[in-house]
Amino acid sequence: MLVELQTEFFKLAKKPRTYIGPSALMCLLALIIVAIKYGHEFQYMQERLARDFIISGSFANAAFLTRYVLLPPVLLMFLPLFSSMVFGDLLAAEAADGTLRTLLCRPVTRIGIAVSKYLLGVFYVLTLTLGLGIAAYLLGAVFLGRGSLLSFFGGIWIIPEKAAILRLFEVYALVALGMVSTGSIAFAISTFLSNSNGAVGGAVGFITISAIIGGIEFFSSIKPYLLTTYLLSVDRLFTDKLDTALYLKSAEVFAVYAVVALIIGLIIFQKKDVLA
Secondary structure, eight states: OHHHHHHHHHHHHHOGGGGHHHHHHHHHHHHHHHHHHHOHHHHHHHHHHHHHSOOSSOSOSHHHHHHHTOOHHIIIIIHHHHHHHHHHHHHHHHHHHTHHHHHHTSSOOHHHHHHHHHHHHHHHHHHHHHHHHHHHHHHHHHHTOOOOEEEOTTSOEEEOHHHHHHHHHHHHHHHHHHHHHHHHHHHHHHTTOSOHHHHHHHHHHHHHHHHHHHTOGGGGGGGGGOHHHHHTTGGGGSSSSOOHHHHHHHHHHHHHHHHHHHHHHHHHHHHOOTTO
16 A cells, blocks of 8 residues: 555656646735735724724734635635545546556556545645645744734634634644545546546535535525535634534534545446446
8 A cells, every 4th residue: 555655646746737736825825915914904904903902913914814814715616626636636537548457457456546546635635725724824924923813703802822823723624624525526526537627527516516505595404414514614613712513513524525425436446447
C-alpha cells in the first residue's frame, strides 16, 4: 500500500490540475485581504462598533480574515469544485487515457489501487482546506495584524486570540471533512465514468441541488440529512462556546456521506470492465 501511495503521489504532483485549487484560493484570499483592509463596508462596520464599544485596534485582523474566508461561495462552490477535480481525476483520467488497464496488469488488487488513490485524495483535500486556513491566518497577521475574533452570528461574540485559533482549527478540520465527503461523491461517480469532468460536475451539481433543496420549505423534513445543511452551519460554531452537539452531528453526517460514497465506488470499480 505504501508503494502505491508513493506512486500515486508522484502522479498527482505532475498533473497541472493539482495546482489549480491552491492557486485560485490564494488569489481569492488576496482579494479578500484587499477588500477587508480598504473596503468601505468594513470601515463603516468599524465606525459603528466604535460608537457603542471601546475598541483597541481593529476587529478586521488575522482571526477575522480566517473566519471570513468561510463564506458560502467558498464552502459551496470553490472548495467543493477543487476537491472534486482531484478526486474525480484519480480513476476517470486513467480510464480515459487507457493506463488503467496497464495498472491492473500488475500484481495488485483493484481494491488496493482504488483505496490508495482515495487516500491520496483525502490527503490532498485535507491539505488544501487546512492550508487555506493557515495561509489566511498568516497573511492576515502580516497585512491586518492579530487580535481577538469578533463574530456577528446572533449577536456580537468576542473570542480571545488563543481560543480563536483553536476554534478556527476545529472548524476548518470539520470543513475539511465535509470536503472529503464531497470529493468522495466525485470519486464514486468517477468509478463508472471515463470522463473526470463528469465526476466533477456530478459532485458539484449534487452540492448545488442540496443547497437549493435546503432552502425550500417543502423539503424541510429532509434538511437534517443534507450535506449542505451542515456546511452552512459553521456560523453557529463561532459563538461564546463551541456547539459540541452541532459539531459532532456535522462530523457524523460528513463521515456517513464519505463512507457510503467510498463503498459504492469500491463496489463499482471492483466490477468495472476496464477492457471495454
